[in-house]
Every structure is written in structure tokens, then in C-alpha cells.
Amino acid sequence: xxxxxxxxxxxxxxxxxxxxxxxxxxxxxxxxxxxxxxxxxxxxxxxxxxxxxxxxxxxxxxxxxxxxxxxxxxxxxxxxxxxxxxxxxxxxxxxxxxxxxxxxxxxxxxxxxxxxxxxxxxxxxxxxxxxxxxxxxxxxxxxxxxxxxxxxxxxxxxxxxxxxxxxxxxxxxxxxxxxxxxxxxxxxxxxxxxxxxxxxxxxxxxxxxxxxxxxxxxxxxxxxxxxxxxxxxxxxxxxxxxxxxxxxxxxxxxxxxxxxxxxxxxxxxxxxxxxxxxxxxxxxxxxxxxxxxxxxxxxxxxxxxxxxxxxxxxxxxxxxxxxxxxxxxxxxxxxxxxxxxxxxxxxxxxxxxxxxxxxxxxx
Numbered sequence: 271x272x273x274x275x276x277x278x279x280x281x282x283x284x285x286x287x288x289x290x291x292x293x294x295x296x297x298x299x300x301x302x303x304x305x306x307x308x309x310x311x312x313x314x315x316x317x318x319x320x321x322x323x324x325x326x327x328x329x330x331x332x333x334x335x336x337x338x339x340x341x342x343x344x345x346x347x348x349x350x351x352x353x354x355x356x357x358x359x360x361x362x363x364x365x366x367x368x369x370x371x372x373x374x375x376x377x378x379x380x381x382x383x384x385x386x387x388x389x390x391x392x393x394x395x396x397x398x399x400x401x402x403x404x405x406x407x408x409x410x411x412x413x414x415x416x417x418x419x420x421x422x423x424x425x426x427x428x429x430x431x432x433x434x435x436x437x438x439x440x441x442x443x444x445x446x447x448x449x450x451x452x453x454x455x456x457x458x459x460x461x462x463x464x465x466x467x468x469x470x471x472x473x474x475x476x477x478x479x480x481x482x483x484x485x486x487x488x489x490x491x492x493x494x495x496x497x498x499x500x501x502x503x504x505x506x507x508x509x510x511x512x513x514x515x516x517x518x519x520x521x522x523x524x525x526x527x528x529x530x531x532x533x534x535x536x537x538x539x540x541x542x543x544x545x546x547x548x549x550x551x552x553x554x555x556x557x558x559x560x561x562x563x564x565x566x567x568x569x570x571x572x573x574x575x576x577x578x579x580x581x582x583x584x585x586x587x588x589x590x591x592x593x594x595x596x597x598x599x600x601x602x603x604x605x606x607x608x609x610x611x612x613x614x615x616x617x618x619x620x621x622x623x624x625x626x627x628x629x630x631x632x633x
Contacts, residue, residue, distance in 0.1 A: 288313050291394050294348045294355075302341035309338060310397045346401040358388055358395065359402050363420060366405065370474035371423045374481050375407075375416035408481075417481045422466045427459075432482050434458055436494070439485075445493035448476075506546050508533055510553060510564070519563040522547055557602050574604055574612045579619060582630030591626045 282300035286292040289312040295303050307313055308323060324334040349355035365381050366373060373381070379395050382388070390398065399418060400407045408417040408425060413432040438454065439446075452475045459469060468474045479485055479492060486495040502508045512529045513520060520528060525547075526538040547554045547562055554562050581597045582589065589597075591613065595606040613620045613628050620628045 297348055298344050301337055305337050306341050311393050342401045358398050366420045370471045371468035372419040372477050378418045415481045439494045445491040448490050448492045451492055519557050519561045522560050575616050588627055588629040
């Protein structure tokens with residue numbers, strides 16, 4: 271695609287053969303074709319911001335926006351009697367209604383493509399949807415990611431809900447069960463339930479949260495995206511989250527696969543996991559043969575001898591091997607025979623005073 275330097279309709283040359291929308295674009299003015307082709311990357315390239323277009327052609331920002339608005343209006347008028355385009359919009363609206371009025375840009379376009387009813391690309395579908403009057407395009411802003419929604423939803427309401435949600439979690443400073451918070455939102459915006467029926471359904475809120483830029487949902491909980499509880503970013507925090515979810519000791523070689531079950535986009539290596547387990551021994555405990563648990567589960571570092579000494583000091587009395595084995599297992603995965611061998615091996619520390627009964631000889 272080639273362009274001349276000046277924004278002159280008589281001189282602008284735009285190649286529209288690469289897009290399946292050429293049957294409509296051919297009836298747009300040259301400057302409108304240029305803006306639509308570049309803004310919606312219909313030539314297979316990357317989307318070009320309007321700012322770059324107005325700088326390139328020495329136009330004001332407002333003038334380029336006017337051209338975009340005019341182009342979208344003309345595009346809409348040109349497709350209004352075309353059955354194929356109208357079917358795209360009708361199908362998209364049905365999908366939005368089924369999903370309670372709102373979906374992210376990528377989600378809606380993916381669902382339209384998955385219907386296998388149309389030949390249009392993702393970029394072409396976006397232009398068709400953005401040009402519609404009934405489906406509202408929500409551009410990325412301070413609070414929300416790109417999305418599509420339909421009436422009776424409106425942007426001011428969505429913004430009010432975001433601000434309330436952000437303030438709620440900034441004050442609470444901890445995650446909350448997803449559906450518990452949905453109930454909070456329903457109560458807060460109860461006056462809008464009568465006018466916006468979508469707000470009555472839980473699925474609306476799940477779709478809504480997916481476009482809120484500062485919030486995330488993970489494992490049935492919702493919180494601000496920068497909090498470690500809901501969005502662990504480091505390997506250490508992902509290990510901690512995963513082991514808490516497993517709620518049992520795990521071998522370090524199995525841990526990377528377990529982490530990736532919870533965080534599919536993570537690429538975690540065994541060596542990295544092992545290094546972090548050793549490095550953060552104030553959190554993770556090697557129980558036995560590279561089986562690791564969490565110190566918060568009352569597991570502690572140390573040899574069986576060290577653990578036995580701690581146990582004797584804690585109870586401050588003679589103890590039989592059955593009692594000792596039970597207490598040792600709370601901190602390290604070892605057999606009763608291992609406990610007995612340590613009692614017999616370290617005679618300076620432990621003395622047998624009766625059959626299976628030992629006492630600690632230290633202070």
C-alpha cells in the first residue's frame with residue numbers, strides 16, 4: 271500500500287485488494303479508506319494510531335478524528351442493506367445478549383469467528399462491529415480494557431462500578447470470594463437493577479471483571495491485580511501459592527508441573543524451583559528425600575536429631591518412641607525406624623531409661 275505525502279483525495283492511493291471489505295471501502299472517500307485501512311490494520315500490518323496519521327500528513331488531531339468518524343458513518347450506511355454484514359452484527363448482538371451484555375474485544379471477536387459463519391478476519395470483524403449503532407465499542411481507558419457492550423448498559427455506569435470496586439479492595443486490602451463480592455456490587459447498585467437487567471446475573475460481573483484493568487480473578491477469588499495473593503509474579507510466590515493449594519508436601523521435581531497447572535502461561539524450570547526452595551528456607555522445608563513442605567504447616571528445617579532435641583525441650587519430659595515419631599512426622603517425613611536409629615546413635619544427647627522410653631541429656 272502506498273501513500274502520497276499530502277492528504278489530497280485526488281492524489282491519495284490506497285490498495286484495498288488485500289481486504290475482504292473492499293466491496294464497501296471502494297465507495298468511501300480516499301482519505302476515509304486510508305484512515306480505516308491503517309487504523310484497523312486491514313492490510314495485515316500493525317494498527318497505526320491516529321496520532322501517527324495526523325503527524326504524517328500534517329493534519330490536526332481533531333481533523334483526523336473527524337475523518338475517522340465520517341469514515342465509520344459512511345461504512346455503516348454502506349453495509350446497512352448488505353445481508354452478510356447485517357448477519358455479522360445480528361450474530362454478535364446475540365452473543366452479547368447471551369453473555370449478559372458485555373465482552374472484551376478479543377472475547378467477542380473470537381466467539382464470532384468460532385461460529386464459522388463468516389469469512390472475515392479478526393481485524394475486519396472489529397471494523398464491522400465498531401461501525402454499528404446498536405453495539406457500543408468501549409475504547410481502552412484509565413479503568414477499562416477494550417470491550418463491546420449493548421444497551422441498557424452505559425459507560426458511566428461501568429466506570430462507577432470500577433471506581434467502587436477499586437476503593438472497596440484498597441480499603442479491605444485482601445482478596446474476597448468472587449460471588450461474595452458480586453453480592454456486594456448487586457447491593458450497592460440495586461437501584462440500577464430495575465433499569466439494567468444485565469446486572470441481575472452473576473455472569474455479567476465475571477465478564478465485567480475481565481475488562482477491569484486493575485483487577486483479576488484467580489481460583490474463585492478477586493482482588494487488585496498488583497497484590498501477591500491473587501496475582502503472584504515471582505517463582506517463589508507461585509510455589510507458595512501452589513503448595514498452599516495442594517495442601518500437602520510435594521517433590522521439587524514435580525513442583526514445576528503443578529505450578530503450570532495453576533499458571534498456564536508460566537515457564538518454570540526444575541533448577542529454578544530447586545534454587546528458590548533452598549534459598550527461601552524460611553518458607554520451604556526439605557522434609558525428606560527432596561520432598562518439600564511449608565514452614566507455616568509447622569514443618570521446620572534440621573536433621574532428625576535437631577528435631578528430636580526441639581521436641582524434648584518442648585515437652586520437657588521423657589518420651590517413648592511412638593510419641594517421638596508422631597511429633598517428628600509433624601516436621602519431617604521419616605519412618606519410625608529412622609527416629610529410633612537417631613535415638614540410639616546420639617547417646618550423648620538421648621538416653622534410654624526404659625524399653626522404648628528416652629530422655630534428653632542436654633539442657
